[in-house]
Amino acid sequence: MLFRLFALVLALAAASPASAYWEYGHETVAKIAVANVRPATRLAIRRLLARQSLLDTPECLAGTIEQASIWADCIKPLKAADGSSRFGYAYNWHFQNADICRDFDLTPACKDGNCVSAQIERQAAILRDRHAGQRARVMALAFLIHFVGDLHQPLHAGDKSDRGGNDAAMAYGIYAPARLNLHSIWDGLLAERAISAPPTLVRRYAPRERARLAAGSVADWSRESWQVARTAYDAATGGRACAPFPARGMLDAAAIERLVPVARLEVQRGGLRLARMLDRALG
Incomplete structure (x- = not known):
């Protein structure tokens, strides 16, 4: 009975990896950020998001920082009156x-x-610009919150010509449905475990820890996340990241244990770096 229950929970998680992680993951990054910004920044965020109606996306809300954190994913399928994609221009903005x-x-x-x-740099510049229109600044805020989260999911920052690991079929321990791949594991099952492990990641961090984890430029963060992507491929291939990928790789229990703190650290960095950017743009 316990095994069947465990299998059901895993199946539900894998059925919708975007929900399993990048609602949970993006929302966690956003919550860390809002817990660590200055009070004036928090007020400015609240005032901007109160004008979410300017986005004209009633299907995709952005009235809270948690909603705003997944707005850029929610809008992907939205269509214009002529049937074209309303936000197709932003598709490539989620990864590198x-x-x-x-x-x-x-x-x-x-x-x-x-x-x-x-x-990230472009949207931060728009957000800083007090002469930009209100709609542009609300949209820039929602994009920035989401994109900082994306950069800290390492399979959005580095790959080996396999669409960020989407073409790399993987098993997660004994769990190996056909649709599971390296990207969806980092989006879903691994991230779920990493974020849920105690102690909570959503808290007010001490100034010294905030400064250490939020340090660097966007270029520095890109290189760092790219290096973590290499770690992800190493773990999936027994240390042979650049060798041809097997028909189906596997993350065994030992590899998963090693990766949990890596995934947790990425979420912490994302949240505290987002807080730093929001303070600079709005504080």
């Missing part, structure tokens, strides 16, 4: 799949600014 098997180089991954790190 720099090759983990070559020297770090964002040039191919960020052509014309169509990558997550370039858009």
Whole structure:
């Protein structure tokens, strides 16, 4: 009975990896951020998000920082009156799949600014600009909250020409449904475990810890997340990240245990770095 219950829980999680992690993951990054910004920044965030109606996306709410954290994913399928994609221009803004098997180089991954790190800087600049229209600033806030989370999911920052691990079929311990892959494991099952493990990640961090975890530039964070992506592939291939991927890889229990603190740290970094950016733009 316990085994069947465990299998059911895992099946529900895998059926919707975007919900399993990148609602939980993005919301957690956002909650860490709002717990660590200055009071004036928190008030400015609340006032901007109160104008969510300017986005004209009633299907995708952004009235709270948690809602705003997943708004950029929610809007992906929205259509214009002529049937075209309303937000198709933003598809490539969620990732920058720099090759983990070559020297770090964002040039191919960020052509014309169509990558997550370039858009983090662009949206932060719009948010800082008090002369930008209110709609532009509300949208920039929602995009920024989401994209900082995306950059700290390592399979959005590095891969080996497999769509961020989406083409890398994987088993998670004994659990191996056909649709499970390296990307969905980091989005879902691994992240769920990492974020849920005590102690809670959502808290007010001490100033010294905030400064240490939030340090660096967006370029620094890109390189760091790319290096974590290499760790993800190493764990999935027994330390042979750049070797041809097997028909189905497997993360065994030992590998999962090693990766839990890595995934937790990425969420902490994302939240505290987002707090730093929001303080600079709005505080």
